[in-house]
Amino acid sequence: MPFVSLGLSPSLSNPLAKLGYTTPTPVQLKSIPIVLSGRDLLARAQTGTGKTAAFGLPMIDRLLVRGGVPAGVRKPRGLVLVPTRELALQVHKSLATYGVPANLRVTAIFGGVSIVPQKKELQRGTDIIVATPGRLLDHMEQRTVDLSGVQILTLDEADRMLDMGFLPPLRRILKVLPRERQTLLFSATISQDVVRLSADFTRDPQRVDVSEGQVMAPTVTHRVHPVSDQRKGDLLTHVLKQAPTGQALVFCKTKHGSNRVGQYLERAGVKAAVIHGNKSQGARTKALGDFKAGRVNVLVATDIAARGLDIVQLPLVVNFDLPLVAEDYIHRAGRTGRAGLSGRAVSLVSPADRDLLRDIQRLLSSPLEHVVVEGFPTTASSNDALPEAGRRHQGGRHHGRGFTGTRSGSRPHNVRTVRTVPRVRTVRSGA
Ligand code: AMP
Numbered sequence: 001m002p003f004v005s006l007g008l009s010p011s012l013s014n015p016l017a018k019l020g021y022t023t024p025t026p027v028q029l030k031s032i033p034i035v036l037s038g039r040d041l042l043a044r045a046q047t048g049t050g051k052t053a054a055f056g057l058p059m060i061d062r063l064l065v066r067g068g069v070p071a072g073v074r075k076p077r078g079l080v081l082v083p084t085r086e087l088a089l090q091v092h093k094s095l096a097t098y099g100v101p102a103n104l105r106v107t108a109i110f111g112g113v114s115i116v117p118q119k120k121e122l123q124r125g126t127d128i129i130v131a132t133p134g135r136l137l138d139h140m141e142q143r144t145v146d147l148s149g150v151q152i153l154t155l156d157e158a159d160r161m162l163d164m165g166f167l168p169p170l171r172r173i174l175k176v177l178p179r180e181r182q183t184l185l186f187s188a189t190i191s192q193d194v195v196r197l198s199a200d201f202t203r204d205p206q207r208v209d210v211s212e213g214q215v216m217a218p219t220v221t222h223r224v225h226p227v228s229d230q231r232k233g234d235l236l237t238h239v240l241k242q243a244p245t246g247q248a249l250v251f252c253k254t255k256h257g258s259n260r261v262g263q264y265l266e267r268a269g270v271k272a273a274v275i276h277g278n279k280s281q282g283a284r285t286k287a288l289g290d291f292k293a294g295r296v297n298v299l300v301a302t303d304i305a306a307r308g309l310d311i312v313q314l315p316l317v318v319n320f321d322l323p324l325v326a327e328d329y330i331h332r333a334g335r336t337g338r339a340g341l342s343g344r345a346v347s348l349v350s351p352a353d354r355d356l357l358r359d360i361q362r363l364l365s366s367p368l369e370h371v372v373v374e375g376f377p378t379t380a381s382s383n384d385a386l387p388e389a390g391r392r393h394q395g396g397r398h399h400g401r402g403f404t405g406t407r408s409g410s411r412p413h414n415v416r417t418v419r420t421v422p423r424v425r426t427v428r429s430g431a
Helices: 010-019 026-037 051-066 085-098 116-124 133-141 158-163 167-176 192-201 229-242 255-267 281-292 326-333 351-363
Strands: 041-044 078-081 106-109 128-131 152-155 182-187 206-209 220-226 248-251 272-275 298-301 316-319 343-349 368-370 392-394 397-400 415-419
Touching: 010 051, 010 085, 026 041, 026 051, 026 182, 026 206, 041 051, 051 078, 051 085, 051 128, 051 152, 051 182, 085 106, 085 128, 085 281, 106 116, 106 133, 116 133, 128 133, 133 167, 152 192, 158 167, 158 182, 158 192, 167 192, 182 192, 229 248, 229 255, 229 316, 229 343, 255 272, 255 298, 272 281, 281 298, 316 326, 326 343, 326 351, 343 351, 351 368
Parallel strands: 041 182, 041 206, 078 128, 078 152, 106 128, 152 182, 220 343, 220 368, 248 298, 248 316, 272 298, 316 343, 368 415
Antiparallel strands: 392 397
C-alpha cells in the first residue's frame, strides 16, 4: 500500500520513495490515519520500526500542508519531547528531511551545548520543536520559548522518559501547553506508569500495538553465549572477528565498564569508540560520526547513551553485560534488524547473570538460542562446575544446552538447544 493511500498529502508522500520508503511500516500503516484524523494516540512501537515517520509525517501534514504557513514570525505548533540529546538530533534530522516539501522549520533543543544558538533559532520562528525536557524548561524559565500555540504534542519513548525521571519536568511543560491539542504517545513498552501518563496527558487515545505479543522485530536473531566473567573480553573479540562486517554496537552496564571494554578492544586490535553520559556532546557526536563513516568498527555504549542512535543497517548488537532492566534488552536489540533488514543480537552471559537472563526470556515471546562457543568455559576454572551449560561433545560438534546458571540441568522455558556452528573457532585476543 502506498503512503498516499493512508491519507497523506501527495506533496509529502511522493518524495518518500527517494528516501527508500516504498511501503509504510506496520506502525506507520496503523498510526498515520489516526494522527491525520486528529485523534490522540497511544502506540507501542520500539526504535527501528519507523515510528518517527509514523508521527512526523502526519504532524507535518496537519500543521503545514493543511494548516498552511501563517504570516509573520512562526510560533511553534508542534512539540516532540524525547529522552536524550541523540534522539533529539535524530528526530530533528528525520523531520527536517520529511518536511522539505512543506518548507518546515524544525528546531532541536537539548542540553550539553550552548543555549545561545537555540535562542536565536527560536527567535527567528519555527514550526516544530524537538526537545529534551530539561533544556526546554531552561528556555521556558528564560522566556525564550512560547509554547502557547502548540497544537500537536508527541511524547517519544515515553517509557524511557519516565525511567529517566522526567515526569516532573513533563508535568511542568504540559501545564503551559494549550488544553485543546492533539497528543501522541509512543513507547517501546506499555507499563502501568505509561498507562497512567497516557491517562493524564491524552484524551480517549486510540491504541496502536505493532508488537502484538511479539515484542521484537522478526528480522533479529537472538543468541546467548554462556561464558565466565573472566573470558568475556576474549569472547567479545572472537564474536566481533567472526562477524561478516565486524561492525557492532556493544552494550555495557556502566560508564566505567564501557571505558574498560573500549580500551580492551583497542589493545586487541579492534577499532572502537566509547559513548556514555560522561562524554561531552562533541565527543559523542564524533564517536557516532566515526562509527557511521567506518573509521571505527565498534561502538561501546551504555543504555542511555545508545538511546536514539540512528544507525541504519547495524548488523550486530552485543550485550557485553545484560541489561539490569529486562525491557532494555528490547531497546538494545532494537538497534539492529531495522526497517526489515536482518540483524543479530548476541549476549555474553556469565553465571551471575542468570536472573537477568530469566527476566529477559520471560519478556520475549520467542526463545533465545543458547550456543556454547568452543574454548570458552562458562566458569573460570572448571569444566564441570556448570554441567548443564552445554559442555557435551557429539560427533565433534558442541551442543549448547539451556544456560540457567543452576545445577539442576532442567531446561528453562523458552530455551532451545542448538548446535554450535562447527566452523566457530576460538580466537584468542591477548588480553
Ligand atoms: P525509526 O524507528 O523512526 O528510528 O526508523 C528506523 C529507520 O527506518 C530509519 O532509518 C528510517 O529512515 C527508516 N524508515 C522509516 N520508515 C521507513 C519505510 N517506510 N521504509 C523504509 N525505511 C523506513
